Amino acid sequence: MENFYHSIYLDKELCKGCLNCIKRCPTQAIRVRNGKAVINNKFCIDCGECIRICPHYAKLAKRDTLEILDKFEYTVALPAPSLYTQFNNIKDINLILNALLGLGFDDVFEVSAAAELVSEATIKYIAEHKEQWPIISSACPSIVRLVRVRFPNLIEHLLPIKAPIEIAAEIALKKVTEKTGLPRNKIGLIFITPCPAKVTYSKEPLGIEKSEIDGVLAIKDIYPLLLEALKDTVKEYEDSPMPELSESGKIGIGWSVSGGEANGIVSDNYLAADGISNVIKVLENLEDERFSGLNFIELNACAGGCVGGVLTVENPYIAQTKNKRLKKYLPVKVSSFNNRATTVYSEDVDFDWNKEIVYEPVFRIGNNVIEGINNLNSVEKIVESFPGLDCGSCGAPTCRALAEDIVRGEASDTACIYIFKEYFNFLTLQLSTLTHNMSDASDAGNSIANLEQSLTSFFNKDAAPPEKEEKEEKKEKK
Amino acid sequence: MAADNTIKLHYDVPNDDFTRAGEASSDLKGKLKQMGISPDAIRKVSIALYEGEINMVIHANGGYIDAEISENGLKLVLCDTGPGINDIVQATQAGFSTALEQTRMLGFGAGMGLPNMLQNTDDMIIDSIVGVGTTITMFIKM
Ligand SMILES: Nc1ncnc2c1ncn2[C@@H]1O[C@H](COP(=O)(O)OP(=O)(O)OP(=O)(O)O)[C@@H](O)[C@H]1O
Ligand code: SF4
Ligand code: SF4
Numbered sequence: 206m207e208n209f210y211h212s213i214y215l216d217k218e219l220c221k222g223c224l225n226c227i228k229r230c231p232t233q234a235i236r237v238r239n240g241k242a243v244i245n246n247k248f249c250i251d252c253g254e255c256i257r258i259c260p261h262y263a264k265l266a267k268r269d270t271l272e273i274l275d276k277f278e279y280t281v282a283l284p285a286p287s288l289y290t291q292f293n294n295i296k297d298i299n300l301i302l303n304a305l306l307g308l309g310f311d312d313v314f315e316v317s318a319a320a321e322l323v324s325e326a327t328i329k330y331i332a333e334h335k336e337q338w339p340i341i342s343s344a345c346p347s348i349v350r351l352v353r354v355r356f357p358n359l360i361e362h363l364l365p366i367k368a369p370i371e372i373a374a375e376i377a378l379k380k381v382t383e384k385t386g387l388p389r390n391k392i393g394l395i396f397i398t399p400c401p402a403k404v405t406y407s408k409e410p411l412g413i414e415k416s417e418i419d420g421v422l423a424i425k426d427i428y429p430l431l432l433e434a435l436k437d438t439v440k441e442y443e444d445s446p447m448p449e450l451s452e453s454g455k456i457g458i459g460w461s462v463s464g465g466e467a468n469g470i471v472s473d474n475y476l477a478a479d480g481i482s483n484v485i486k487v488l489e490n491l492e493d494e495r496f497s498g499l500n501f502i503e504l505n506a507c508a509g510g511c512v513g514g515v516l517t518v519e520n521p522y523i524a525q526t527k528n529k530r531l532k533k534y535l536p537v538k539v540s541s542f543n544n545r546a547t548t549v550y551s552e553d554v555d556f557d558w559n560k561e562i563v564y565e566p567v568f569r570i571g572n573n574v575i576e577g578i579n580n581l582n583s584v585e586k587i588v589e590s591f592p593g594l595d596c597g598s599c600g601a602p603t604c605r606a607l608a609e610d611i612v613r614g615e616a617s618d619t620a621c622i623y624i625f626k627e628y629f630n631f632l633t634l635q636l637s638t639l640t641h642n643m644s645d646a647s648d649a650g651n652s653i654a655n656l657e658q659s660l661t662s663f664f665n666k667d668a669a670p671p672e673k674e675e676k677e678e679k680k681e682k683k
Numbered sequence: 684m685a686a687d688n689t690i691k692l693h694y695d696v697p698n699d700d701f702t703r704a705g706e707a708s709s710d711l712k713g714k715l716k717q718m719g720i721s722p723d724a725i726r727k728v729s730i731a732l733y734e735g736e737i738n739m740v741i742h743a744n745g746g747y748i749d750a751e752i753s754e755n756g757l758k759l760v761l762c763d764t765g766p767g768i769n770d771i772v773q774a775t776q777a778g779f780s781t782a783l784e785q786t787r788m789l790g791f792g793a794g795m796g797l798p799n800m801l802q803n804t805d806d807m808i809i810d811s812i813v814g815v816g817t818t819i820t821m822f823i824k825m
């Protein structure tokens with residue numbers, strides 16, 4: 206097993222153990238144990254849902270700060286097209302790109318320009334690989350991670366072409382190297398991201414060996430600074446024409462909203478789904494081969510597409526409207542293999558993935574099939590003994606999830622408050638029998654022995670001592 | 684109680700509920716992944732079971748599914764008390780369907796279900812009595 210790095214993490218101090226996140230996680234990766242959330246890093250796909258839901262801001266995303274610019278001699282901003290949809294009344298993308306230079310970047314290269322090239326490469330790939338239809342887009346890193354752990358039969362349908370951010374980084378690197386002659390380690394390629402999944406991608410990409418991206422800034426972090434820089438940029442170019450830095454058209458800019466990538470491949474036989482639970486339904490159906498006649502499936506973990514990423518500031522649906530307005534006066538596309546500057550640098554960029562994606566069966570509950578079957582039998586039996594309320598009080602998202610944890614040896618059935626109550630009542634009953642029998646010396650001996658036995662079996666049930674959890678739970682209730 | 688190294692799972696398939704058709708195959712699929720059954724067998728099971736399940740909803744009045752899984756393979760029994768199949772040979776031919784226009788509008792009725800089930804199983808037995816019901820038994824090897 207490899208590539209289980211995560212940008213999502215928990216701030217233990219802030220976590221109240223409120224259980225809000227456990228049910229929202231699409232892979233059931235979160236448990237609350239001893240009053241704090243714990244993320245199973247084999248299950249997590251960095252979708253950001255838990256960041257979205259946590260009322261105490263305890264789930265966070267690792268990313269860089271603007272100080273990263275000081276680490277390099279020459280830095281290039283690689284803005285995601287979702288950045289353009291975050292502002293009011295900006296009609297010209299060049300203004301945003303110039304403002305990025307105002308933040309201290311030496312250069313800027315748009316991810317949307319690379320996206321137009323990726324669209325072109327995708328069209329070609331789809332036409333040449335009918336046997337792989339429907340082809341599933343691989344630009345959203347959470348989707349690729351989800352397929353890898355949960356949909357082994359769909360791995361071969363993933364589009365084996367590098368995502369726009371990677372192509373943007375590679376083209377920018379070629380351009381800058383030629384322009385400055387600097388060695389690789391003096392050049393900083395900094396992606397501006399709408400989501401944590403792309404931070405994860407930059408550290409441990411799937412499908413390629415290593416990403417060229419050197420750092421990742423969150424849209425929401427640079428947003429206030431960028432607002433200032435925008436004002437300065439407007440002033441700066443009051444009397445002179447603003448440098449035209451943008452190299453993308455409708456297709457490239459469109460990638461930031463759901464359906465945009467599919468739009469770029471000019472086909473009617475596509476499906477675009479967004480929002481992780483919708484995506485999972487589509488993948489389930491794809492696995493059963495329920496769709497026929499489709500050649501492309503665009504999937505985005507975030508509702509609305511990348512504009513719905515948890516590191517953006519604007520409401521995703523307003524962002525979609527802004528995206529439409531921005532595109533209105535743009536040409537269909539600007540960057541292409543056959544024109545302009547990008548061509549020169551994209552010529553010897555390799556668009557193809559160079560590393561196989563291997564199925565990681567993280568949800569298995571046994572080391573082999575026999576063990577799996579027997580363990581699943583145990584799970585079924587335990588599930589039957591539970592009340593089936595999926596109340597979450599045990600810290601697991603469902604009764605079944607707790608049963609699986611028990612079989613995996615990670616929890617005890619007394620974590621279930623209903624089971625716990627039963628034991629408790631049973632013990633109380635024995636205790637009262639004991640007190641009652643105290644007058645009769647011969648029966649008292651028996652009762653004490655019974656009680657002792659019950660207590661031992663009760664406390665032995667738990668691998669982790671239950672006392673701590675109980676206390677935490679009581680505290681919570683007050 | 685299931686014998687050691689085998690697991691039995693039971694699913695009820697509700698009558699006339701298109702939104703719930705497919706629940707059994709989807710649930711079983713998840714469990715097969717947990718058990719560590721090979722992706723190839725899972726693919727076959729999910730295609731064959733989904734088709735069988737949807738037939739129970741469209742052509743019969745629902746019924747039940749019994750799945751028995753061991754290291755060697757899967758046995759799936761799909762049982763309904765629907766109208767039965769008049770001519771089994773004809774029903775299994777690609778493109779044969781008695782689906783009504785209404786059903787076709789929902790995207791079903793291409794007559795590919797039974798052929799797909801045959802293609803994705805190692806053995807399949809159709810028992811059907813007109814007016815009584817249909818029982819389809821499918822075997823998929825590991
Ligand atoms: N469980 C069943 N009970 C009664 N008749 C059935 C049953 N299953 C199939 N049939 C009959 O066999 C025919 C062929 O079934 P098949 O699944 O191949 O095609 P279909 O269901 O009509 O269309 P499709 O599966 O492509 O949507 C059906 O049209 C129906 O007449
Ligand atoms: S939602 Fe999850 S991470 Fe946030 S406080 Fe509650 S338990 Fe902790
Ligand atoms: S990022 Fe997504 S997959 Fe990971 S723990 Fe949070 S909700 Fe679950």
Ligand SMILES: [Mg+2]
Nearest residue numbers: 734738796797
């Ligand atoms: Mg059918």
